[in-house]
Amino acid sequence: MISRDEFKRMAAERTIIIDGAYGTGFFDMGLGGVPSEVLNLEHPDKVEALHRAYVEAGCDMLLTNTFGGNRFKLEENSLDGKIREIHAAAVDIARRAAGAAPDRTILVFGDISSTGRLPRPSGDGSFEECRRVYAEQASLLLEAGCDGLIVETMTDIKEMKSALVAIREVSADVPLIAQMSFDESGSTLTGASIEVFAAVANDLEADALGMNCLVGPAETLRNLRRLSSLTDRLLSVEPNAGDPYFDGHKTVYGIDA
Numbered sequence: 001m002i003s004r005d006e007f008k009r010m011a012a013e014r015t016i017i018i019d020g021a022y023g024t025g026f027f028d029m030g031l032g033g034v035p036s037e038v039l040n041l042e043h044p045d046k047v048e049a050l051h052r053a054y055v056e057a058g059c060d061m062l063l064t065n066t067f068g069g070n071r072f073k074l075e076e077n078s079l080d081g082k083i084r085e086i087h088a089a090a091v092d093i094a095r096r097a098a099g100a101a102p103d104r105t106i107l108v109f110g111d112i113s114s115t116g117r118l119p120r121p122s123g124d125g126s127f128e129e130c131r132r133v134y135a136e137q138a139s140l141l142l143e144a145g146c147d148g149l150i151v152e153t154m155t156d157i158k159e160m161k162s163a164l165v166a167i168r169e170v171s172a173d174v175p176l177i178a179q180m181s182f183d184e185s186g187s188t189l190t191g192a193s194i195e196v197f198a199a200v201a202n203d204l205e206a207d208a209l210g211m212n213c214l215v216g217p218a219e220t221l222r223n224l225r226r227l228s229s230l231t232d233r234l235l236s237v238e239p240n241a242g243d244p245y246f247d248g249h250k251t252v253y254g255i256d257a
Contacts, residue, residue: 002107002147004207007175011208011234016107018061018238019054026050035077037069040089047090051097055106062098063111063150064090070137072115084140091144109148109177110141112163119158122190127162134166138174148175152238153213155181157192157200164204177236178206181213182223194223198230210236 002010010016026036029046039047047065054062066087074080091108098106115133117125138149149167154160160180167176178201186194201209209231211223220239228235 001142001145001171001174004173004175007107007148007207008234010105010107014060016060017058018236019051019059019063020057022050022063022065022067025053035068035074035079036065037067037074037086037090038077038079040065040086040093041082044089044093048093048097051094052100055097055101059106060104061107061109062094063109064094064141064146065111066090066137066141067111067113067153070112070115070133072117072133076116083136087137087140088144091141091146095145107147108145109150109175110138110144110146112137112141112149112151112167113153114155114159118156118190119162122156122158127158130159130162131166131169134163135170138167138170142171142174148177150177150179150236152177152179153181154179155189155192157188157190157196160192160197161200161204164201164206168205172205175208176206177208177210177234179210179212179236179238182211182220183214184219184222186223186226194226195230198227202231202233206233208234208236210238212238213240216240 022036031039031046051062069086071080071083074083094108098108115130117123119125119127119130141149151163164178180188180197182188182194209227211220217239220237224235224237
């Protein structure tokens with residue numbers, strides 16, 4: 001793990017480029033239809049190949065293949081008994097891929113997202129249940145050797161708060177990126193505004209605030225400008241390649257690389 005101060009210093013020196021999509025990458029490899037996290041155990045070579053492709057493309061940060069690796073999501077696929085093994089393998093794979101560029105520093109951040117059981121009133125879960133699940137996942141990722149953590153693609157502000165509280169309980173010094181998914185109007189699917197997100201993430205010591213998914217670059221840029229006026233933290237952004245749509249065979253995006 002690097003320190004928060006070191007992360008901020010690195011970001012002050014240059015823009016840190018995060019890697020790209022994993023779900024669509026695995027689908028293109030013919031690995032769709034299974035939980036992505038199980039690939040860390042069953043097809044580690046494929047996971048590493050995708051990581052390496054992003055390293056070769058010039059990224060400065062790899063996210064571990066643990067997006068849906070929290071206990072609640074793994075329970076749905078009877079994989080919760082392998083939670084420690086999955087996270088250890090994910091970090092190890094990302095570290096190996098990062099080593100493919102020995103001439104530069106590639107950060108490895110542990111990827112965390114929604115539990116699928118939103119706290120009340122948006123869902124039927126509880127804040128405390130989510131907090132415990134996030135604390136477990138954060139602990140596993142840091143024990144395995146991540147440089148930092150990212151909480152992304154979140155749509156509910158109470159769930160985001162539970163994740164940030166849990167992570168700061170686990171470590172006061174881990175670099176932490178917090179991202180929610182906003183539509184064109186600047187609202188999440190459960191109604192949280194950019195203003196509410198900024199207030200919560202600022203207060204709970206996220207080092208970088210941002211947004212990902214849902215909309216394309218133009219709409220995301222408008223939302224990001226709005227966010228920038230509400231925080232003095234670093235900004236992080238991962239827009240979709242345009243609006244996704246189903247072409248009859250798979251989900252595709254409107255903007256080419």
